[in-house]
Amino acid sequence: MTAFKPLVFSGVQPTGNLHLGNYLGALTKFVALQDSHDCIYCVVDMHSITAQLVHADLIEQTRSITAAFLASGIDPKKHIVFNQSRVPQHAELAWIFNCVARIGWMNRMTQFKDKAGKDRENASLGLLAYPSLMAADILVYRATHVPVGDDQKQHLELTRDIATKFNNDFSGRIADLGIGVDMMNGDEKVNGFFPLTEPLIEGPATRVMSLRDGTKKMSKSDPSDLSRINLTDDADEISKKIRKAKTDPEALPSELDGLKDRPEAENLVGIFAALSGVTREQVIADFGGQQFSVFKPALAELAVEKLAPISAEMRRISDDRAYVDAVLRDGGERAGALAEATMKDVRRIVGFLH
Numbered sequence: 001m002t003a004f005k006p007l008v009f010s011g012v013q014p015t016g017n018l019h020l021g022n023y024l025g026a027l028t029k030f031v032a033l034q035d036s037h038d039c040i041y042c043v044v045d046m047h048s049i050t051a052q053l054v055h056a057d058l059i060e061q062t063r064s065i066t067a068a069f070l071a072s073g074i075d076p077k078k079h080i081v082f083n084q085s086r087v088p089q090h091a092e093l094a095w096i097f098n099c100v101a102r103i104g105w106m107n108r109m110t111q112f113k114d115k116a117g118k119d120r121e122n123a124s125l126g127l128l129a130y131p132s133l134m135a136a137d138i139l140v141y142r143a144t145h146v147p148v149g150d151d152q153k154q155h156l157e158l159t160r161d162i163a164t165k166f167n168n169d170f171s172g173r174i175a176d177l178g179i180g181v182d183m184m185n186g187d188e189k190v191n192g193f194f195p196l197t198e199p200l201i202e203g204p205a206t207r208v209m210s211l212r213d214g215t216k217k218m219s220k221s222d223p224s225d226l227s228r229i230n231l232t233d234d235a236d237e238i239s240k241k242i243r244k245a246k247t248d249p250e251a252l253p254s255e256l257d258g259l260k261d262r263p264e265a266e267n268l269v270g271i272f273a274a275l276s277g278v279t280r281e282q283v284i285a286d287f288g289g290q291q292f293s294v295f296k297p298a299l300a301e302l303a304v305e306k307l308a309p310i311s312a313e314m315r316r317i318s319d320d321r322a323y324v325d326a327v328l329r330d331g332g333e334r335a336g337a338l339a340e341a342t343m344k345d346v347r348r349i350v351g352f353l354h
């Protein structure tokens, strides 16, 4: 019995423009992991209909996220890029996970509470079950590592809970069929079918905050476009948004500790560090004691230098719709074959007659 083969999976929803938070929290990690791992990157269109059912342009949005993946440097030949709805095994496994997971687990998800708002009874059932589909996305490939931003941490803990409960509830069946893998669950050695996936949430920009309010996450749904830098923004827009970013009147501190209780300053330092590939300590060493009138132009120049080529490449790739569609078709076929291999075993474990 061998250990699980290392495999990276992650997903991005095709709702709204991708922003700097998505880029630094997720996409740059996706790109970096390609050298060391087999990777599957998914545009999760089925998740997009949980909060809002009808979209004017879901297909275009799906293409646009795919173009962002490719423009950032993801190689769709060496790895797999596809959209979720092409591989119905995600939905099939999500149904089984709906029966593994407990309603209480879902009710505790902070993203559900945020998105459902006050009128929870009126949220779609899909929004409540969202994390179950997310667990299925990952586990239908038995993926071991998931690069995400900090806001997905709780969903990934739930993914581990679902895997653990499935492994426990079906332990007899898994052993009888001889298809389990020896693995550690904390200190305990168990034989399970699904791995306990590791979240990869590292670096200086796991939670990029709004440029207008350093206590709020940068988000696609913020009504103010000045709150975020979109991957489609041109150089002028990027510079303007950084110039207008909220700050306090103090100079940057000369120690990292001095960023405490200065959320806007802390955010801009984190963004600078992530864009330039250095630590926040290094940024403070270089800019400590300087005013924002010095730091902001340096940050704007850096952001334009890093992001403008990606946005140009995104436009170029988006114009070649046939290419984007071919990438998704090919990725969907390869992902589908892997997902079906897992589901053949899952159906036997659960006891579905085929």
Ligand code: TYM
Residues within 6 Å of the ligand: 009, 010, 011, 012, 013, 014, 021, 022, 023, 024, 025, 026, 044, 047, 133, 134, 135, 137, 138, 146, 147, 148, 149, 150, 151, 152, 155, 205, 206, 207, 208, 209, 217, 218, 219
């Ligand atoms: P989504 O589409 O909201 O965001 C995509 C990725 O971007 C990260 N992110 C951020 N990182 C840092 N700072 C921010 N302000 C910021 N905003 C977003 C997110 O953490 C995410 O990594 N539920 C997921 C999609 C999903 C998924 C999956 C992810 C579905 N299935 C399986 C991993 C594995 C979501 O809504 O991401």
